[in-house]
Amino acid sequence: MQKYNVLVADDEPEIRDAIEIYLKNENMNVFKASHGLEALDILEKEDIHLIILDVMMPGLDGIQTTFKIRESRNIPILMLSAKSEDTDKILGLTVGADDYLCKPFNPLELTARVKSQLRRYTHLGPYKATEDEIEVRGLVLNKRSKTVFVDQEEVRLTATEYRILELLIEHRGRVFSIEEIYEKVWKEPYFNGENTVAVHVRRIREKIEINPREPKYLKVVWGIGYKIEK
Amino acid sequence: MQKYNVLVADDEPEIRDAIEIYLKNENMNVFKASHGLEALDILEKEDIHLIILDVMMPGLDGIQTTFKIRESRNIPILMLSAKSEDTDKILGLTVGADDYLCKPFNPLELTARVKSQLRRYTHLGPYKATEDEIEVRGLVLNKRSKTVFVDQEEVRLTATEYRILELLIEHRGRVFSIEEIYEKVWKEPYFNGENTVAVHVRRIREKIEINPREPKYLKVVWGIGYKIEK
DNA sequence: CCGATTTCTTACAAATTTCTTACGAAGGGA
DNA sequence: TCCCTTCGTAAGAAATTTGTAAGAAATCGG
Structure with a gap:
């Protein structure tokens, strides 16, 4: 099975580390960034298959980062947001992301959504070309x-x-x-x-x-x- | 290829702008409205090929707007709704629309569905028309x-x-x-x-x-x- | 042709997957 | 509020698939 590379951007180290544990457990490689700019940097250098972005981050926040990424790439983005924030607003703002989750999230749900996006991306995504x-x-x-x-x-x-x-x-x-x-x-x-x-x-x-x-x-x-x- | 005119009606400017970016990227013209009445107005003046309507809008909402449009025209309508809203209701109310999508949506999926509807409407293109x-x-x-x-x-x-x-x-x-x-x-x-x-x-x-x-x-x-x- | 190795064949019990039914919760409409 | 419909869960039944074991048959090198 192919090993996927997932980039996690969140300013809270505990969350980054927790997500890393969950995803490594699913046999994925995890790259970590503490803010948007760092995420963009890693994205350029590494062969990333999926990105998890926190909405609230210092400097470039999750939404701005999404727009930046979408200017050039179609990679799946999973947005994280605190529940306290107005969900309606979040809904509006996360356009550009492929999925989103409220914090605190259920680890099972996180990994399920990550896997689901990876499936979608790799099955229906830029690859394929296999005959039916x-x-x-x-x-x-x-x-x-x-x-x-x-x-x-x-x-x-x-x-x-x-x-x-x-x-x-x-x-x-x-x-x-x-x-x-x-x-x-x-x-x-x-x-x-x-x-x-x-x-x-x-x-x-x-x-x-x-x-x-x-x-x-x-x-x-x-x-x-x-x-x-x- | 013919250049299509798409009308986007949503009260959240971020969503309008995001959709505009995706569709312009597919070589379409985008007209924007912030509520149903404005949409109907533009629809009369411009030669629109497809409409994207948010369900939740102040004044005339997406459902009422659909009914109004359907009184006189058969143009393809793609409805947007927040996932939180009751799907039962959505299903019933989206009668009249040709397709619908939940927010937050995948940009790839949005453009794919828009193109599919346009193909069907204009009877162009090599792909099969999706029948009603x-x-x-x-x-x-x-x-x-x-x-x-x-x-x-x-x-x-x-x-x-x-x-x-x-x-x-x-x-x-x-x-x-x-x-x-x-x-x-x-x-x-x-x-x-x-x-x-x-x-x-x-x-x-x-x-x-x-x-x-x-x-x-x-x-x-x-x-x-x-x-x-x- | 012989013995060693590899593959084939069959039957059966265990495991998995799907089906079926019933029930309580939730939500809408009267 | 009460009634009705829809929905999801649980639990046991039914159906189908799967792995194992053991002996038969086929193939190969010499």
């Missing part, structure tokens, strides 16, 4: 609808089966070892001796192959792993 | 009047149910995870373990399906989420 539909000799996989067709006939795969097939078909031709498949699909370390992947491969074959004993699509490469024939 | 009425095998959803019909028979959905169904039917075929549905409809972060979406799905099925146990429209994709069959 992949086709290999009559085998069609649609990533948007998570459906699989064999010769126009829909095939119902389970979530795990689908993920294995998507991995293989997305890199068709390439051979994946059992260990590699397990770690990519389960996102957990693989321990030798597990038979799980083989069982799932069997089940996939049962569904997509005419004759599972002589697979046309999902082939084994002896002593190495599995692949989808190009 | 969406039909899937006897299930008809009208976005303008927020009504739903199953085989010509009207079905009364609640606000939340309607929004879930609209989300799914608008992207029919695509699978939405429970988390995705929750965040898109409630505009709040989702915490694991909540059963809310499932219950609403059940209620929707009870209303639109002949046999809720074997849904014809709103199907589950095990381990992934829900979708409306294409």
Whole structure:
């Protein structure tokens, strides 16, 4: 999994440190700034994926900083504000931010919102360009609808089966070892001796192959792993 | 490319200015009004292609303004509302509007929706026009009047149910995870373990399906989420 | 052809995910 | 205020998926 870089700008060190702890716990890198100018500075030097800005800061405050950032970039911004401030006003002023939270905030909610913004940014954001539909000799996989067709006939795969097939078909031709498949699909370390992947491969074959004993699509490469024939 | 004229009506100058920046960046002209009457005035004098209206405004508010505009014109209207306001109310009242957004909003999302509406209105552009009425095998959803019909028979959905169904039917075929549905409809972060979406799905099925146990429209994709069959 | 290794196959129990129902709280309208 | 509708939660039921284990079959090097 990619490691995200998050920039936190707040004049109170306790808050910066607290947020740092929460986010590091979610496997993110945290950069800290005590005011807007410092934040802009870090933003230029580092490859930041998301910014948390406090509204009330000495010098450049959160709102001014947001405007500055928005002049050149579209990165997700999460605004923090004290509850005492007029929320209506805050609402108005935080335009330009992608989300906002009142202090004191619930750590769970903070991390949830951060993750949600990162998802949105990286999934729908400037990246993408991956094709929705992949086709290999009559085998069609649609990533948007998570459906699989064999010769126009829909095939119902389970979530795990689908993920294995998507991995293989997305890199068709390439051979994946059992260990590699397990770690990519389960996102957990693989321990030798597990038979799980083989069982799932069997089940996939049962569904997509005419004759599972002589697979046309999902082939084994002896002593190495599995692949989808190009 | 044609240059579009967009009218923004909001009593908060910061929001007007922010929106102006985003839209100018997309090569649009922006006219600004601080309340409904001023908006109607500008609308008469200028050749406006799209209107952004805040719900909460002194004098003529966004809803009253929409009704006034709709008496004579069919121009696209995008409604803005604070998240704190009751969504139930919002849904009911935004009848007449073509789209709506909660504040604080994501600038990317605002410009995307504005462009989408303009495309639809002017019938230009390579993208599909978003229809007011969406039909899937006897299930008809009208976005303008927020009504739903199953085989010509009207079905009364609640606000939340309607929004879930609209989300799914608008992207029919695509699978939405429970988390995705929750965040898109409630505009709040989702915490694991909540059963809310499932219950609403059940209620929707009870209303639109002949046999809720074997849904014809709103199907589950095990381990992934829900979708409306294409 | 043999033994060692790797993959396949099957069945079953455990785990996960979704469904269903009921109930109390909140809010709007009479 | 009372009634009605909608909403979210909880808890148990039902459905589906998943991993494990154990033996069979296939492949490879010699």
